[in-house]
Amino acid sequence: MLLYGRNPVLEALRDGRVTEVLVARGVEDAFVRELKATDVRVRFAPRIELDQLAGTTAHQGVIAEVEDLEWATVDDILDRAESRGEDLLVVLLDGITDPRNFGAIIRSAEVLGAHGVIVEERRSAPLSPVVAKTAAGATSYLPVAQTKNLPRLIDQLKTDGVWVYGAAGEAARDLRELDYRGKLALVIGAEGEGLRRLVREKCDELVSIPVRGRVQSLNASVAASILLYQALAGREPGGRGK
Incomplete structure (x- = not known):
């Protein structure tokens, strides 16, 4: 599942559910350093590629490939x-x-x-x-x-x-x-x-x-x-x- 937005992606990283993060070129260095500190694979791409993947421009420059959210009981x-x-x-x-x-x-x-x-x-x-x-x-x-x-x-x-x-x-x-x-x-x-x-x-x-x-x-x-x-x-x- 693709997850986008900075807070959701960071929380998914802390939860250990992220396999790869796609970051728009030009995103500030401080945020990129925060991502890389988790040892997850980070890949850079043009912002238009993220727009197309997310189906929206409201992704805040980051998309993550994560395990599907699971229903609790x-x-x-x-x-x-x-x-x-x-x-x-x-x-x-x-x-x-x-x-x-x-x-x-x-x-x-x-x-x-x-x-x-x-x-x-x-x-x-x-x-x-x-x-x-x-x-x-x-x-x-x-x-x-x-x-x-x-x-x-x-x-x-x-x-x-x-x-x-x-x-x-x-x-x-x-x-x-x-x-x-x-x-x-x-x-x-x-x-x-x-x-x-x-x-x-x-x-x-x-x-x-x-x-x-x-x-x-x-x-x-x-x-x-x-x-x-x-x-x-x-x-x-x-x-x-x-």
């Missing part, structure tokens, strides 16, 4: 929380098919302390170079798993004591009113469509983000980031709890 995510002695915090995605939204959510989830992201197998963008580029290296650190049936997974999580909040713009419950302690799953739906009916019905509560402007909805990745930050704040000592 749901158990990997559950074990991650348990091994750290932490209450589970997981993000469930219902129909996020835009790779940039997907990557941005993975990035926010990693930065804000979630234990993983889970998507439904047939209703998600694949783990692609665009996802990895947007995630800015977070795919090297955060497990991302698939499930065949998201509503069924929600039932399984609830049986294990996980409380499930679904984001819905029309929900009466303000996200600032919630208790974020304990095992928690946050469900984010597709832009425009929102959560599917069955997914909505499986959630313990539907929550909304208060808005003040004329535009009454947020990008899915922005909504996920806000909800994750609120969950992080609510789980800190002195955070909101019941």
Whole structure:
């Protein structure tokens, strides 16, 4: 798989998944020295060659040949929380098919302390170079798993004591009113469509983000980031709890 962008490539190098790096001629020496310090093979080429390989000019002058990104398992995510002695915090995605939204959510989830992201197998963008580029290296650190049936997974999580909040713009419950302690799953739906009916019905509560402007909805990745930050704040000592 070809991976492009400086942060994703550097993280893949640290993770040992890179076999070769292609660098555009003219890229500054400091970055090239950082690449060469990893002992990976570095090859130089005209920038137009990188444009053609990446299918975009947004590669920041570097493309790497890497092992394909691998899906984790749901158990990997559950074990991650348990091994750290932490209450589970997981993000469930219902129909996020835009790779940039997907990557941005993975990035926010990693930065804000979630234990993983889970998507439904047939209703998600694949783990692609665009996802990895947007995630800015977070795919090297955060497990991302698939499930065949998201509503069924929600039932399984609830049986294990996980409380499930679904984001819905029309929900009466303000996200600032919630208790974020304990095992928690946050469900984010597709832009425009929102959560599917069955997914909505499986959630313990539907929550909304208060808005003040004329535009009454947020990008899915922005909504996920806000909800994750609120969950992080609510789980800190002195955070909101019941």
